[in-house]
Amino acid sequence: MTKLRWGMIGGGEGSQIGPAHRLGAGLDGAFEFTAAALDHRPDAGRAYGQTLGLAADRSYGDWQEMLAGERGRHDRIDLVTVATPNATHFEITKAYLEAGFHVLCEKPMTMTVEEGEEIVRIARTTGQICAVNYGYSGYSLVRHMRAMVARGDLGAIRLVKAEFAHGHHADAADADNPRVRWRYDPAQAGVSAQFADCGIHALHMASFVIGQEVEKLSADTVSCIPSRVLEDDAMVNMRFDGGAVGRLWTSSVALGRQHGLTLQVFGEKGGLRWSQEQPNQLFWMPLGGRLQTIERGEAKLSPEADRTSRVTIGHAEGMPLAFANIYLDLAAAIRAHAAGHPVDPAADLYPRAEDGLRSMAAVFAVAASGRDDGRWVDARPPMFRG
Ligand code: NAI
Incomplete structure (x- = not known):
């Protein structure tokens, strides 16, 4: 080939x-x-x-x-x-x-x-x-979470909790550093700083895993470092179109947190917990059962996970390999596009322009809600409403 x-x-x-x-x-x-x-x-x-x-x-x-x-x-x-x-x-x-x-x-x-x-x-x-x-969303166990939700292992999803909270802009003395300052300046960053930079990753991951899109949200946005015009911390409550409740925390002043991207999903029949800093383990608690650790690379997890696991079990896989899985999907999509063939559903998971658009609508919804004391606002792009 x-x-x-x-x-x-x-x-x-x-x-x-x-x-x-x-x-x-x-x-x-x-x-x-x-x-x-x-x-x-x-x-x-x-x-x-x-x-x-x-x-x-x-x-x-x-x-x-x-x-x-x-x-x-x-x-x-x-x-x-x-x-x-x-x-x-x-x-x-x-x-x-x-x-x-x-x-x-x-x-x-x-x-x-x-x-x-x-x-x-x-x-x-x-x-x-x-x-x-x-x-x-290219991590193998994130793909597996999605597959578990889609095949009904968790039953109906009640709650999804996403975090992307780090501490890399926590130093108030750094607020005037030009490499940091632009991020909180509306003229350069737009209507949102931390949510637009990191919160959208957490939101995309929540939507991707539960297979639902956010409909409305209420946001509490703050600048913990007062000289910042745009937020360095946000807590966002959400309602998804399939009935799930969402909670999302994003911060850049959470000292002691490094990358800080985590996802928890709670359904009628079980709960999942995954953290991007330990991406090779997924914690699964079935209702009435015991807490279990699912290891990346275990045999026959799901077609989505098996396809995207590259290194033998027990050896770490990290962020560049997650990116590699996006490229692997794209290679399949480009070849199918050229040949006019359908794509294998397990390979058809790369994030689309529609996801980028939904993120922008959420960014503007968070900014509007934050300005208005947490009023609930429609988070859907106009093009996808009704
Ligand atoms: P950076 O500032 O470290 O690097 C930007 C690079 O783009 C520099 O090499 C610069 O010379 C080049 N560049 C700037 N303007 C250009 C132009 N007009 N034409 C060609 N090259 C140009 O920025 P960083 O952190 O690498 O971020 C780049 C983008 O990646 C941002 O949009 C950021 O949000 C995104 N990003 C995404 C991440 C993810 O997980 N998906 C993680 C980190 C960043």
Whole structure:
């Protein structure tokens, strides 16, 4: 099978998320790293691309030059990942979709709900794949939680509790540090800081696992460090369209917490608990039974988990392998798209533009509710209402 050609925008030298994408895309041999515009400084991007092994004529200075260069080639890239700062995602994703490329966009997909709706419409009209990198949904045991809920192991879901609370912006003396300050500045970050950055991961994971979408929410948003305009902590109560109650806590001042992404799901027949910092164990409590540990890599967990477990049981798998599972899904989707075949349901789990849009609607709902003392507000994008 020939490799798919993969391109990347952003993710340059020293970036946080670039290496995880390159590890993830490269793991299965499905993608060949072929083209990139890696840095906001054209020369640095060109040079780093060549260091990573790109041909000189496909290590571009910026995304426009890359679009112009790639669109006319017979061997053009099959997928482009957008891993630039948030405010650029919409413009770049839109341009590549319209030019006929499949896109994996980093989160948040856009800065507004209207932009999110436009991306969904373009993806639907062009038929191009537009994925959003809720990469933590690629963990094997997260896929297994989803499978357990879908096959009825938990019965009806009563409650889902999601957290993404870390302590990396807890130092008040750091509030003026330019690398931190922009995140809490509405002019640069938009209407929300912590919920838009981290809360949407927790929300996506909750929706993904229980197979329900948030309908309405009530948010308590605070700036624990008073000089911040936007929130550094939020507690969000939610109601989902399948009847589940949701509780979500996100924070950047929770000292002592590291990454801090966890999910608990409580149904009529059992409860599940998973933490991203120990991603290879899942705790399962069946009603009337005993608390059990499910290990990633156990035989025949579920098709979704078996497919996405790569390393022998007992050896740690972490975040780049979760990203690799998103790329594995995308490779299957791109090949099926080209051949006009349906995709194996166990492989058809990558997050979509629709998920990116729902996140944006939730971000604006959290901001509106927080401003209004926690009033319950509709969290659905207008395009998905009634
Ligand atoms: P960063 O600031 O560490 O790196 C950004 C990179 O993009 C740099 O190499 C910079 O030179 C490059 N860049 C900036 N503007 C560019 C442009 N116009 N064209 C080409 N390159 C450009 O940022 P980080 O933390 O890597 O975040 C990037 C994106 O990834 C953000 O949207 C962030 O929300 C998202 N992210 C997602 C995570 C996930 O788990 N899915 C985790 C961390 C970040």
